[in-house]
Amino acid sequence: MSGILIIGNGIAGTTAAFTLRQLDSVKKITIITDEKYPLYTICALPHFISDEVEKDGLMIKTPEDYEQSGIQLLTQKTVSAIDPKVRKAHFSNGDNLSYDSLVLATGSYPLRLPLNGVELPGVFFLKTLEDAKAIASYPCKKAVVVGSGAVGIETALSLMKNGVEVTIVELLDRILPRALDKKPADFLSKILGNAGIRVLTSEKLMTIKGDKRVTGVTTDKREIPCDLVVLGAGMRPNVSLAKDMGCTIGETGGIKVDEYMKTSINDVYACGDCVETNDMFTNTKTLSMLWNNAKRQGNVVGYNLAGIAKKFPGSENITSLECLGVHVSSFGILESGTNGKGNTVEIHRGSCHIWITLIDDRIVGAQSIGECPYAHALLYAIKRKESIPNLKTIISNPPDISLLPPGYIASMKRLIEYLP
Amino acid sequence: MSCLKSVPPFQKWDKMNKVIVIDASKCTGCRLCELVCSVMHNGTSNPYRSRIKIKKFEKEGIFLPTVCQHCDSPPCIDACPTGTRFKDATTGRTLMDPDRCIVCQTCTVVCPFGGVTLDPVEKNIISCDLCGGDPVCVKFCETGALKFMEKQKLPQDKRLASASLLVRKRNAGV
Numbered sequence: 001m002s003g004i005l006i007i008g009n010g011i012a013g014t015t016a017a018f019t020l021r022q023l024d025s026v027k028k029i030t031i032i033t034d035e036k037y038p039l040y041t042i043c044a045l046p047h048f049i050s051d052e053v054e055k056d057g058l059m060i061k062t063p064e065d066y067e068q069s070g071i072q073l074l075t076q077k078t079v080s081a082i083d084p085k086v087r088k089a090h091f092s093n094g095d096n097l098s099y100d101s102l103v104l105a106t107g108s109y110p111l112r113l114p115l116n117g118v119e120l121p122g123v124f125f126l127k128t129l130e131d132a133k134a135i136a137s138y139p140c141k142k143a144v145v146v147g148s149g150a151v152g153i154e155t156a157l158s159l160m161k162n163g164v165e166v167t168i169v170e171l172l173d174r175i176l177p178r179a180l181d182k183k184p185a186d187f188l189s190k191i192l193g194n195a196g197i198r199v200l201t202s203e204k205l206m207t208i209k210g211d212k213r214v215t216g217v218t219t220d221k222r223e224i225p226c227d228l229v230v231l232g233a234g235m236r237p238n239v240s241l242a243k244d245m246g247c248t249i250g251e252t253g254g255i256k257v258d259e260y261m262k263t264s265i266n267d268v269y270a271c272g273d274c275v276e277t278n279d280m281f282t283n284t285k286t287l288s289m290l291w292n293n294a295k296r297q298g299n300v301v302g303y304n305l306a307g308i309a310k311k312f313p314g315s316e317n318i319t320s321l322e323c324l325g326v327h328v329s330s331f332g333i334l335e336s337g338t339n340g341k342g343n344t345v346e347i348h349r350g351s352c353h354i355w356i357t358l359i360d361d362r363i364v365g366a367q368s369i370g371e372c373p374y375a376h377a378l379l380y381a382i383k384r385k386e387s388i389p390n391l392k393t394i395i396s397n398p399p400d401i402s403l404l405p406p407g408y409i410a411s412m413k414r415l416i417e418y419l420p
Numbered sequence: 421m422s423c424l425k426s427v428p429p430f431q432k433w434d435k436m437n438k439v440i441v442i443d444a445s446k447c448t449g450c451r452l453c454e455l456v457c458s459v460m461h462n463g464t465s466n467p468y469r470s471r472i473k474i475k476k477f478e479k480e481g482i483f484l485p486t487v488c489q490h491c492d493s494p495p496c497i498d499a500c501p502t503g504t505r506f507k508d509a510t511t512g513r514t515l516m517d518p519d520r521c522i523v524c525q526t527c528t529v530v531c532p533f534g535g536v537t538l539d540p541v542e543k544n545i546i547s548c549d550l551c552g553g554d555p556v557c558v559k560f561c562e563t564g565a566l567k568f569m570e571k572q573k574l575p576q577d578k579r580l581a582s583a584s585l586l587v588r589k590r591n592a593g594v
Contacts, residue, residue, distance in 0.1 A: 043501030047522050053502075057520050060503035291501040292526070299498075318499065320526040325543065327525050371538070375529045407486035407534030410475030 003028025012272025013105030019302025117208030280314030332365025488535030
């Protein structure tokens with residue numbers, strides 16, 4: 001009995017370990033990570049930079065939690081190679097460890113743009129707690145955030161709260177491009193602009209300038225002086241270990257897994273940012289890289305390791321963040337992602353702005369800015385693949401109120417008045 | 421989780437896994453539950469800050485109370501990126517640690533019941549905590565639309581309700 005070996009201590013790997021422990025109290029579980037800390041949340045790192053959350057508030061598990069559950073956590077250790085034939089993992093310091101089943105939860109790494117000046121002091125990524133500490137302690141007055149994903153925008157806001165003059169540079173024509181269409185994105189740009197953040201879209205970063213430290217960046221349109229650059233230009237799945245040991249890699253670049261989160265090699269599972277999964281809404285292969293999907297995948301792996309077959313129903317892309325007191329949320333398919341088949345219905349009521357994407361009368365996606373009391377109902381409608389005529393029937397004569405969540409019927413009843 | 425702080429107090433619990441069960445057909449829409457909920461938790465009578473919400477449709481005469489159902493596998497816990505929301509092991513309640521919350525409001529989006537909401541005054545996330553084992557909304561509900569019962573008894577209760585509905589329909593000759 002050599003037990004279960006989990007590589008990676010993110011939410012996916014840790015959930016897999018703790019789920020397995022709940023179901024099986026005997027199996028030996030070992031987690032290996034190259035980080036210093038037990039599980040912490042990376043989604044609150046921008047809030048850590050602006051001092052809204054302390055370091056203790058980031059920690060989700062303590063070393064005692066692992067101890068009490070009988071899970072061995074090996075920190076600051078790197079796995080250099082895995083031999084799946086003899087079921088052995090080799091560490092970079094020469095040690096090795098054999099396993100019965102292996103879980104690859106290696107996560108993702110930030111994309112290093114091949115630019116001049118990326119190595120300069122003052123250029124940061126934001127993926128780990130160490131990165132956040134480095135950004136928080138780096139003295140600066142002007143900053144440029146490259147890329148405008150959720151983390152990019154939150155980092156820009158945090159730096160602004162610290163009194164830094166911030167510019168966001170985005171390559172595409174809109175901010176938050178994976179979550180928002182052009183119109184809602186422009187709406188959000190205005191909110192950020194009013195708060196004093198300069199938002200530049202359709203601009204490409206060319207070089208980072210400076211001799212000893214960063215003094216500015218050049219885009220294809222202008223020069224921006226700054227002393228801090230945060231590169232948030234996207235994440236890539238960390239699949240080098242999986243590739244070397246012979247796992248099949250999918251067309252999106254993530255580890256290919258079946259619905260039980262099994263890779264192409266026997267007794268090797270994978271979960272989290274490094275895998276390619278089916279998107280629940282579009283039914284295509286996707287790299288989700290979202291917290292809730294990683295957690296659900298880890299849970300599925302835990303069950304399957306314990307011998308209880310459980311399927312992963314598919315990734316859901318749900319983005320939700322708070323910008324200066326305004327709630328921005330997005331889920332399902334964007335209109336720009338429907339290849340011209342979809343159309344958008346706009347609803348503006350008071351401080352609530354919603355853009356609903358429809359394909360042939362079927363609700364497939366929604367984006368909201370401001371206080372949106374219908375968001376939960378829209379998400380539920382998308383999951384139920386609800387069409388508008390069908391909704392209208394349900395609303396006009398509810399089959400049995402106890403069959404559907406009452407909040408859903410209530411919100412949909414209000415919403416249906418605005419739909420075509 | 422040992423690193424969690426400021427968990428709501430929990431004293432008057434007698435049985436595990438009790439939840440608030442809603443019988444929407446008995447609700448008259450008086451919204452007393454909303455008032456007492458906000459008084460209990462905030463000391464002000466402000467229905468906007470209530471954790472239970474009544475959706476009213478005056479024309480149709482439909483009143484739908486919505487509140488956290490303390491699900492067995494809650495989507496809000498899966499979706500929470502900071503480990504704020506958690507399941508209380510002894511009582512089965514879905515609770516949260518406000519110190520960890522970054523108010524991203526993902527929980528309000530993923531809850532199919534609309535049971536998790538944003539407090540419009542303090543701008544923090546609120547959801548039903550069953551008042552530490554003795555929910556005031558249930559105590560004040562005059563029509564019996566809200567009941568506080570064990571999860572295990574739920575199917576039995578539903579079976580009884582639908583059976584009695586059948587009997588009533590037969591007696592009425594429908």
